[in-house]
Amino acid sequence: MNMTKVVSKCAAVLSAVAIMGSTAAGIVPATFANAGNVIVASAADISDFEYDGTYFTGDLYCAVGSSFTMEVILGTQDKAYGTSGFTYEWYYSSSATKGTNKIEQFNWTKLNYTTKAITVNMTSAMNGAHIYAVKINKSTGERTSTPMRTLCSVKANLQLGTSSVSNSYVTVPVYLSGLTNNQISAGTMTLNVDKSVFDDVSFSFATNSLSSLDNYANGEYTNAFYNVSSAATLSGNLLGTFTLKVKSGANPNGSKLTLNIDKPTLTGDNFSGNLVYGINTATTEIGKSSSTSDTVPKNFRAVTNSQYHQIQFVWDKVQGADKYGIAVYLAGKWRVQTSNITTNSYITPKNLTPGMTYKVAVAARVNGKWDTTGAIKNAITVTVK
Structure with missing residues (x-):
């Protein structure tokens, strides 16, 4: 490097x-x-x-x-x-x-x-x-x-998942979707919490590929994470989990959390230049459910084939789903490619244009209903090889 x-x-x-x-x-x-x-x-x-x-x-x-x-x-x-x-x-x-x-x-x-x-x-x-x-x-x-x-041109989607309260601790998962090949190399997280409710904040990454330096003071937690030689691949779009220590006598329910990631970057020995993703601000309230639900396919990922210039998309099965659909973001709109998939895999036609980048979402139909909102929030970005 x-x-x-x-x-x-x-x-x-x-x-x-x-x-x-x-x-x-x-x-x-x-x-x-x-x-x-x-x-x-x-x-x-x-x-x-x-x-x-x-x-x-x-x-x-x-x-x-x-x-x-x-x-x-x-x-x-x-x-x-x-x-x-x-x-x-x-x-x-x-x-x-x-x-x-x-x-x-x-x-x-x-x-x-x-x-x-x-x-x-x-x-x-x-x-x-x-x-x-x-x-x-x-x-x-x-x-x-x-x-x-x-x-x-790739914008990642940052989301705070459903919180879990146990004794004097609150845990909150962090999901990061829409990344190129589900990969990230560096960034600086800032989580703002109510300092009258929480004594301390820590973060555990879901991957061993990232190192970090962190600090908590006066209701603000920062974590600068990095891997300068190779990118970390996220499984199921899970970046990691926050653990918040509740002050004695405080009630965490209803407390608001706000998370930002500054300069989320994809770089390393296997990449050309430094790609700095766009990203949103994520918020949640302790005790409220996240929009990420059991009807959204988890671990959505892409496998590229450079010989035939095609892509295979795979994901975890959703309990109760009888159909899956694939949509691609083109010309400012989500366009459904197919909605009749009965397995947890989809292969594109051959001879896609090498170098073209696509944002893709997979939705599941459960009890006759499609969760398109959750699917779009967990979309991924992939480049044809």
Whole structure:
């Protein structure tokens, strides 16, 4: 594992590195090929001339159909030349070089932009692709590159499950669905609880593949988890379980919990770049049932076949279910592919388009009713090999 990649995952912004290697020809998505789609962005969150180095606005999640902005931020050494003292080059790569963020190890295509910032519409084909920019000093000709950023259109679904109260402890499972191949490498969880009700909070991961550092103080629990060399695969979408210690005499029922995960990331030796998932905020109240029920298929997962370019979906059987249905999220809508499955497995047709990423849900019919809400909340994302 190259340390350049490890550092880039942990830092909000990175200092510049010199350009190494030459660019190579590649395929440019239609969005980039049309300069008319680009809009110069407004000022970024990081102010120019405040840092020793050239910076790039952060790792990127953007939903398909929405637009994202990337901007080069000038360092203190650039102040004498002013913001008008530079021109810019932008580069795009769909290379799948694994285990590194080193620019010289990717094939790059130069884009037809010279502005300090660009705004682009996100497409599904751009998921997992990479972008970086070059700052060129008009006076000296010096060229400095930003770090590489990886685009991600995958949004994970975070959910707090049904709580269980026993003696002076409350346990709450955490489910994380919609991940690429059910995998995650790093993130920082923050759980906010009522400090007048709970003395302490701890978390137990459902996988041994993640290490973590945690702390609880004044009603806020934080847990920074990571695995820099390989991703953790979640079984049944279960990330782990919170254990909350109730204060003597306090009643936990009705107490609200709020959970966030900052920068949930997929990276490692088997991945290209750093994919930063989008994610929601999860809330629940102690004593209330979760929307995850016994009618939602558990352990929903995908097995890809690179020889035939097809995918097999498998899941645990739901008690009392007589049919299962598969739906795919396409063009902003969930579209049912089949609703007549009688086993806990489904194989797609052959020769799907390699590199295409799909969000897929499986629903079960129990007592004549389909639990589509639960199915969508537990959807997964998979890429055709």
